[in-house]
Amino acid sequence: MDDTVLVLNGPNLNLLGKRQPEIYGHATLADVEDLCRTTAGSFGLRAECRQSNAEHVLIDAIHEFRVGAAGIVINAGAYTHTSVAILDALNACEVPVIECHISNVHRREAFRHHSYISAAATAVMAGFGIHGYALAIRHLAHLRSREG
């Protein structure tokens, strides 16, 4: 088992800080990735940060880390609400998966209330802003320490 946490961001999250800041805040994707690297480092882990707007690239990244990693933190963006293919990829994972949303999707439009990927997630974060990523990594570190 290695010490890597895959932090995977999906479509439109490259526009963080510019896109609907009233919903997603002013932090950029680079800020999120810095936060993840620092948080992972503080637990003796390493964050591998990837972002893509393409579903197959997200799936390929999940395949790459599905065995052996410390876990996966995924914000699949709108694919959360549409993608059986990402659900299938996550169901093939042997490592813990944390689904993370910056906004509280349950306070928003009805189509955001259903997540295909929650069925494959160890835990789900929503509405914690970018701090949710740090909390998710902290939880992966906790799960790992329990494994000894």
Ligand code: DQA
């Ligand atoms: C999101 C919520 C999704 O509904 C939306 O499509 C996103 C971002 C979030 O982080 O709050 O792109 O996953």
